[in-house]
Amino acid sequence: MTQKHNQRQRQQIVIVGAGFGGFQAAQSMANADADVLLIDRNNYSTFVPLLYQVATAQLEPSLVAYPIRTKLRGMRNIQFLQSQVELVDFDKQLVKTTAGPFAYDYLVLATGTQSSYHSIPGAPEYTFPLKTLTDAIALRNHILRCFEKASRMTDPHEQQRLLTFLIVGGGATGVEVAGALAELMRGALQRDFIDLAGEGRLVLIQSGSGLLQEFSQRLGNYTHRHLEAMGIKVCLNTRIAQVEATRVILADGEAIATATVIWAAGLEATRPDLAPSLPPSPKRKLLVRDTLQLVDYANVYAIGDVAAFAQDHQSLSGVAPEALQQGVFVARNLRRQLRNQPLQSFAYWNKGRLAIIGGYGGVGRILGINFGGILAWALWLAVHVVYLPGYRSRLLVLLTWLQNYVLGDRASRQILPAIAQLNIDKELSALSVRSNPDDYL
């Protein structure tokens, strides 16, 4: 890697982030006349749409985490670096990482989004986000621990609190987590904890007047009825005022005692530190031209959720196909720019939209046709297993779903042990903190 990066005659392209957009952009730059460095903090690319299934004990974490180097094996002009980006210096054309600085001629920012808490007190400290594999495993461990703890609880109020799960947000993520959690609780956990049967309580809190507002009102109503039929209490037009360690306080003053608040209520761009800094923008997104270049820098592109791209005066909605198409497109524009050819404008080709509810329910809009029910549910699963990278993961996910839905069981119910940090940058003496005591309740 170092050798290649010293050969300054070849143009250097740095891509920050190996999510849907960045990983696709790197792949699409294979055999281009430039050296590409793909940087991510993890050595895997996370298949975010299935994270909720990891969080609800349905899938093993590794099935939705694709090792980045696998796909890049044949691509000799593409290098991977596992590191954290600390600063992007536009003037010096440097990306500063925890592994040192890297110079670029062209830069692609694909750093995605993170939870946004709308300044609600306590939300950052006391709610569970669901954006990374870490989040999903932590949430799964927590849900299973709540049941383990509740099973030996004599105080009925405390038991009820441990078995009350609040989901904040009535968009696709909130709905799918609520449904999957209901399936988990009335399936595997009901059989694991017979003394607690029927004690679990699920509440979905939505600030707006309907669920899945990116779909039609009819489908939103269908989703509402379907979730309620699964035993979930749906609260529309309801806002959170504050989150505390042991309860949530709603805007109308009502308090709900709970040990678990899942945050699916808002996102903002994950913007790395930039020098010079860019002006504030809605949801902290980076303003881009039609070509996906930054408004301010012609040699810097932004793609995926970090980019503020609007089509037909509407922002993109933040789904994977948008990032994937932008990843393919940015590679084409980069190749044009390398050859000093004129750049083209990006246009998103919307194939439709699907959302899964659980309990054999889903909704969809394809070619302008709205539909809900088991067809949308099955189509959602089919589309996501097809897009999941890696034949092994696809096969194992299919087998797991077969078991889940035929037997009504969940296999991945292990509370994974805590793995203490080993930071080999800070000398190996850090090893002494490696083997912390196994976790216990």
Added chain:
Amino acid sequence: MTQKHNQRQRQQIVIVGAGFGGFQAAQSMANADADVLLIDRNNYSTFVPLLYQVATAQLEPSLVAYPIRTKLRGMRNIQFLQSQVELVDFDKQLVKTTAGPFAYDYLVLATGTQSSYHSIPGAPEYTFPLKTLTDAIALRNHILRCFEKASRMTDPHEQQRLLTFLIVGGGATGVEVAGALAELMRGALQRDFIDLAGEGRLVLIQSGSGLLQEFSQRLGNYTHRHLEAMGIKVCLNTRIAQVEATRVILADGEAIATATVIWAAGLEATRPDLAPSLPPSPKRKLLVRDTLQLVDYANVYAIGDVAAFAQDHQSLSGVAPEALQQGVFVARNLRRQLRNQPLQSFAYWNKGRLAIIGGYGGVGRILGINFGGILAWALWLAVHVVYLPGYRSRLLVLLTWLQNYVLGDRASRQILPAIAQLNIDKELSALSVRSNPDDYL
């Protein structure tokens, strides 16, 4: 659970530890005329023989971790408690846990073993054990991180240090880890890190004069040749004097620069705190009678690796079948004791012994016949997939092995993120430390 434990007319049996012995003992107590409480610090039972495959990126962690409650679902007289045992009080007949005290009429201790470092300075701090799932994931993360770090290292000495892996111990665990690590390095990692091809270095250090000394000398020599053919340097009659943060110092003064020392050189019993304490014993094991009752307490049994059981004047060797047979047996003796019938003496029925080397090599001794080669290798895999609990895990492990051995690849190469501790016993305010920053190099 609490209700049942208040009904003092039924006898209370507590089993500490859900490894091979304890988990089997609980299952064999199904429908007995007593209430059984099985306690483990994890909510899963670890299939220890395959841990080395987790550590070498071959198997997903969850495939070797069986959720304890799954097997106990039909057994109404058996309860499970996830907790850490802090003290066993023989006089008051209490097991004190982090979840409170539990009274017993009969107690089964099945707490297994942990690494023993023979007072070698630095070994507890700077070596990687391989006894728990935590150990295996931490070791896998570390090995993969060493390669990620080495790939961007300009100092050749430091690069060589990061790619030097020392295994201490020439018994079954040391041999199988060495072989599997060699397979990983010349397979998947060679393809992931083409710039580092051929740079990895594996050293197996054995204090004795031969490998696998529980087998014949001929098979030990075969194992030695086989490992060397796989590119592993085997050092016999070699002792470690000291382990430091960046190197190992041998007894003859030679220093080996390394970032990874894997400890497979010795075990001692994991003895919980006991009151009154029992006298010291070899390897801290609990002295038992032929009936597996403690020498000192007739209502307390010890089984598996924590028990000092000798047959034909020889200690048992610490393999899974011994613990499983003792688990079945202790349940029979408990049932006899509940009915005031005379107890019987345990005898281990040795079906033979197998060890896997890797690279299609293994050794075995069955019905007095010694054999080595691909037959022993295949037989080892077959036996372990049969004994692995859960049909799903068996199928997925088989599919994974097929992929590993046919394609020479390893799928589980994700450096799993660090999951910070969430201890819901210490109030939910502990949530604030839950979402620590994702790990990076």
